[in-house]
Amino acid sequence: MITFIIRRLLASVLMLVIVSMVTFAIFFLVPRLVGATPETIATRYVGRTATAETVKDVASKLGFYDPFIVQYGRFLKGVVAGADYSTGPSVEYCAPPCFGYSFLTQRPVWPEILDRFPVTFSLAIGAALIWLLSGVAVGVLSALRKGSLFDRAAMGVALAGVSLPIFWTGLMSLVIFSYGLHITAPGGSYVPINVNPGQWAYSLLLPWITLALLFAAGYARLTRAGMLETMNEDYIRTARAKGLRERVVVTKHGLRGALTPIVTIFGLDLGLLLGGAVLTETAFSLPGLGRYAIQAITDNDLPKVMGVTMVAAFFVVMANLIVDVLYAVVDPRVRLG
């Protein structure tokens, strides 16, 4: 088992290196291949009346004249060993993992990512709890009352939840509940949990519910399908024949069997969200990693793009790793693979 985990860990590190190389190449290599010069790339990071000399100075400062492999090597070195950066009057040490300094704000990226992570974490965890509990509960009830009015209504809502873009549901829910009924916080009013836990929950209530609606819908449909399949298994009939109460049959035997794929998908979904819930954070103006990523891409700010990509990839890779390990625990055949 330990060998299996070590092997998977090494594969995860390799995956992160590949992700960083691909991101770096998309940013630098692809434009060069279609004819961009270091100066044309540097033009993005200067004012609109910059002289040719200024453009050259900035290109030189950002290292654009160096070969691609040297630039990438410098990035990796910063991540592993840190790097020194000039602030103008002094030199500042950027401790590892140093993803570099923003080309635009010229401030280190890593502290900015750390600063935004609690927002994304708060959003993802709260929404995950809501969608997991509500999605599974609705799925189980729908399966037990297949064809009933509740089942049809719940699956109808689930279909709408999956189909409606969160950008639309987010803005509409703000208009109705925050600006119309004044029962939830307006967009952009996030308060950290250590400042005021009550305000923290209040400011995130609407984003949690909106994001959870999207995922709960899928989980409800998945749970329903799983439960319908499980409840027809022979061992359920055996459990009932033994005289077990229906609640025990459903929760201990039926749900347990149906939950295995749910837990797997939950891990992957949560991992994906921890890297930034881009649309939800944008719709609710939450200063999390998703919003940060959008800004970084809009600004063509490579160090920021690299930083946020690596963090997102880290969570996805970790989630995959955990799921793989759980599979190995559940199913011994995986260890032989």
Next chain:
Amino acid sequence: MKKSTIATAAVSAALALGLAACGGPTQTQTGGTGQQTGGQAAAQDAFNAANSGKVFNPSTKKGGTLKFANSGDWDSLDPANTYYGYAWNFGRLYYRTLTVYKTAPGAEGNEVVPDLAESLGKPSDGGKTYTYTLKQGLKFEDGTPITSKDVAYGVMRSFDKETFPNGPTYLNDLLDWPKDYKGPYKTPDMDVSSAIETPDDRTIVFHFKQPFASVDYLMQMSPTAPVPKAKDTGTKYREHVISSGPYMFEGEAPAGKNFALVRNPHWDPATDPNRPALPDRIEVSVNVEANDLDNRLINGDIHIDIAGSGMQPASLSKVLTDPALKARTDNPTLSRLWYVSIPTTVKPLDNIECRKAVMYAADLTGYQTAYGGPVNGGDIATNLLPPTIPGHKKIELYQTPGYKGDVEKAKQHLQACGQPNGFETNIAYRAERPKEKATAESLQQSLARVGIKLTLKPYPQGEYFAQYAGNPKFVRENNIGLAVNGWGSDWNDGYGFLQQIVDSRVIRETGGSSNISVRIPDVDKLLDQAASETDAAKREAIWSQIDQRVMEEAVVLPGVWAKSLLMRGKGLTNVFISDSQQMYDYVALGVAQP
């Protein structure tokens, strides 16, 4: 002069109050600084109540919290490193400069007046040297005196474009800096007296390479904000700029984070007649989703959309069709022109007759529609200089019925060009801008009427000037006969508007210039002549002459003089739009007290 202005304001305000008491339609005031000396009463909203020289809800009452929101973020809060119009408008709350735009509505707000300096610059040496004397009693937020050396240091550090790449470069280019000067970080011991001298703590002298007349305009730009050398932290300085204005940062303001300004206890209003400083506190939210920002503005959760570029398309239909909401909006004309460059390096547009054919064939009403119509888009432009720039004159060399184009005249010019059946060329635009795409499509249709076949070529916005439309080699090799373009003035005079788009010397073969098509030697000479002309009336006449020459050469197809639709937040006082800002004057604003 100041006393009479206040008196005028007080009388106007009293009249406005009286009108409101009698059930007058709108409480506004024209001219003056926008301040009234009495109390305040609720003003009645009306469309354009804070536009065209009027002050909406004038007040001098202090207190309350003014709330701004920004759908993006500053390039930098550091005065050396910012190039957004709204950043310069807002920056005057926490820094002062040698000169400043007068805090007044309409055209009066375009006047440059002394700020840190006692008077406007005193020219000598044939207009190559300008001397300013600082007022007495000026202090930073920590109570230390502001000296001429702090102003000089601010200008010197802004020279370092490796450290501060975003800021304007006018002072880098125009002052007589010593060769190899790299700014105070890299060349700390270099003698810069050829460019700047500070003979004593209150005097600062600037030496220009050539005579330059618009110096007072330059000195209101952010790089002349004083920076105390001992507190300069380079790229980190943006997180807490040391205030010289009426407000200072509460703690730090790192990029991407909301921040607040509070009163600066060491700011002396006696030295600063331009800043009423009404609110006690100013809060700013950044990276607010743009549509949500409009909703919050409509619902009274925030007071001002700080970018001042207008409401989102999704909000426009709602606002313009609801009389109560429309009454809270203003529709200023901006010092911005949306236009199409016609490069003379691409055949057959190297022939002026073919360019004239384009000018006559274009349907400008389609151009206006592409930009959102007369309210949100703007007015049809017939030449370069927008109406807000002093010296503007309407020049109509290519008049067509109803601005819809004149097919017959266009065909005559095509005949003269040797292309009687028209020709094929490409039109470039920025792929991320739907309005530019709509412009290109509109021109494609209107030019097709005379046989000019346009192929649409979208290019990425980030590299549009560096790699594509602004790169002369690319333009030639890819047959870019037309390029959709746009420009807003850096400051509100002819030089600030024209220099970067009509001076052929700013065109770089490696790309990156906004001037894509204007290469007229006469125009370069006229620019130099105007730049050194100290008589404002004569200078303004030359700007118009330049405009005329560019239009005669038909190298620019003007489209729209831009307008925007701005909304006043609920409970704002002392609201007006000045020609210099073309958005609400943020220094003047106050909030109503319960």
